[in-house]
Amino acid sequence: MFKKVLVVEDFDVINSGIKTVLDEINIQTVDYVSYCDEAFLKIKKAHLINKPYQLIISDLSFENDGTPQKLKSGDELIEKIRKEFSDLKIIVFSVEDKPFRIQSLYKNLNIQGYIWKNRNGLKELKKTIHKTFTSNEFCISPGLKSAIHPKETIEITSYDIHIIAQLSKGVLQDNLPRMFEEKGIKPSGKSSIEKRLKFLKEHFNANNPAHLVAIAKDFGLI
Template identity: 45%
Template sequence: MFKKILIAEDLDSISITVEQALKELSITEIHHAKYCDDALLKIKKALHDEDPYDLLISDLSFKIDHRTNKLTSGDELIESVKKIQPDIKTIVFSIEDKSYRIKSLFNDLGINAYVPKGRDSIPQLQKAIQSIYSEDEKTLSEEWSHVLRDKSLLEIEAYDITLLKLLSKGFIIDEISLSLKNSGIVPNGSSSIEKRINKLKIYFKANNNVHLISISKDLGLV
């Protein structure tokens, strides 16, 4: 079983509950961090001391307070950690419920498991830890297993997500074009944007833009 684990969580109650769950698995060396910057610092120090962490369990959302931090989310933390310790096992323990974002955690950040916070989250977390340790497989609870199988989410690009988000805000084509230009995103011409949106409507079998946004929200894309 894993010997050294870091929990990145800003709520004491959840952090304590997770620690208890780990102790039930006979894991004794458990460290905590309420801020992503602190978590990264602990990872770096452990590597420097040649006593690295085996597993990182992190939330995605961290409440902003008086303290200024470079890393403000679990996504940023995991990305930074993977750069200095690529082989560390990672579990996201979060209330996130958007399919696209969960899938991107596996595809883009290479996490090993996603466990949703909820009624049965602790047994699921323990099961995920055991599965990762013994089988070294990506783990997702049964209720979310469809996310990794959904090919449509894989084929949608970041550019498409940006378009869908702007559409969901009520932007018209010219406003989307201006927003993309200001962000340095290409293609940003009105004609290109309109063609892309039409392709998305065909892809998702949407009757119009409103229907397209509705489908996108159901899939957790926006």
């Protein structure tokens, strides 16, 4: 079993539940932090003194209490970890259930598990810790499996996000080709952008670009 674990969570009541789970499976060393910047510094220091963490359990959303932070979300923390510690095992424990966010963490940041904070969350977390230690199988809460099932969802790409994000800033559709060309985003052709935008509106059943932006915000895409 893992001997050293770091929990990144800013609510004490959640930490209490996680602590109970980790005590039950006899984790020797557990550290708790409430800020992503502090978490990364701890991970880096542990690595430098040759006492690395073996598992990170992290939330995605953190309350802004006014403390200046470079890493403002669990997504940003995990991305930073992956750049320097590609083999470190990570389990996300979050209330977030947006498919795109889960897909991104699973496909792009290679997390080992995604557990939903619901009434069975702590039980699922305990099972996932065991599976993560004994196998390379990705673990996800049963209620979220459709988020990564290729037959039940489409993949929203970074290109799609660029399109929607610019529209949300008030950029006109006709101005996207020039902007994409300047930013080096490809394809930047008018027909390519129109084709993808048409697909996105049909997929999300959006009446127009403004409606698409509103739906995308609801899904946590932007």
